[in-house]
Amino acid sequence: MTRALIADDERLMREQLRARLAEVWPELEIVAEAKNGAEAVQLTEQLHPDLVFLDIRMPGMTGVDAARRIAQLPTYEPVPDGAGNDDAEGWPGCEIVFVTAYDEYAVEAFEQGVVDYVLKPAERERLALTVQRVRKRMAQRGGNGEPAPLPAHTPDMQQLLQKLAAQLNPGAPPKLKWIQATVGPQIQMIPVEDVLFFISDEKYTRVQTATLEALIRKPIKELIEELDMNLFWQIHRSTLVNTKAIAGVSRDLRGRQLVAVKGHPEKLEVSRSFTGLFKGM
Missing domain, CATH: 3.40.50.2300 (Response regulator)
Known part of the structure; x- marks a missing residue:
């Protein structure tokens, strides 16, 4: 029922x-x-x-x-x-x-x-x-x-x-253009379009570009509200990927979808809830 x-x-x-x-x-x-x-x-x-x-x-x-x-x-x-x-x-x-x-x-x-x-x-x-x-x-x-x-x-x-x-809410602030993140001992301003992907754990969200890795204290659910979702796709409860950075999608031996990212060796797992994004792959 x-x-x-x-x-x-x-x-x-x-x-x-x-x-x-x-x-x-x-x-x-x-x-x-x-x-x-x-x-x-x-x-x-x-x-x-x-x-x-x-x-x-x-x-x-x-x-x-x-x-x-x-x-x-x-x-x-x-x-x-x-x-x-x-x-x-x-x-x-x-x-x-x-x-x-x-x-x-x-x-x-x-x-x-x-x-x-x-x-x-x-x-x-x-x-x-x-x-x-x-x-x-x-x-x-x-x-x-x-x-x-x-x-x-x-x-x-x-x-x-x-x-x-x-x-x-027509008075809401515009979508994020910059990410203020911690890189080592420094705070850097990272253009949003340069971010390849965001991955969150319990406390921090990792911000990955082609040249650096940074940390912010902002969960994925907040980023979804603040980022332009024409530019970023959610592929996992804890992962957002820049659509312009997607190089391809493959499957591992367990049948899981993995997203290859341009300019970075890491592959991002697509959770079961989001597998339909890449239907037919």
Whole structure:
């Protein structure tokens, strides 16, 4: 059974969407409702739903910010129990559907299928179309062969989230042009376009250019909000790579995708959630 989460700060809107979903997708199980973006992220991490309906405008953390945080949650494959059955606790991530009362957010990227949206109040016919699209994508991910990428893990989705965030917060600062980083005992200003990749650990993020390696105290989830995602792709929960620096993609003996970087010998692992970025490789 497909499991879903509804996030909206208006109780009547949550109830209305729940009722409409019961009509167009009777088998869908609504496992929880969230009143804001932070609660949506927390419940998604706890309950691992297959689908999350996010109101774009919510107090505190918006639906766009929540989508970014959800995209950073760890995903993992089901673990065989020894009897040929998969552990039900495996979670490949979730689909995201935006809910909005403002049709100005229904930008072209929505119609191109990057992610679906529903206008308030949810109409049966439009919601049925959304359900059809979502179920098709979920079936593709569950089929044989290369899994389809989760919408939140595609460059188009990251760019869409940046557009929506700019609409929600027109006074936000411009995208980063320079990285202030520690190189040995010195602080250096590194042009963003010179960065080949960023890799984070628990405390620091490594900034790698063709000529130097530096450290900053800024996690990947913050960099995603501050960098131009037309220039950088996320290929792992802890890794961003400059698209202009990608030399090619190969597979190792374990079948993992590895990104070769121009001007640097290191190869970057692509996590399972992001393998669809290089589909067919």
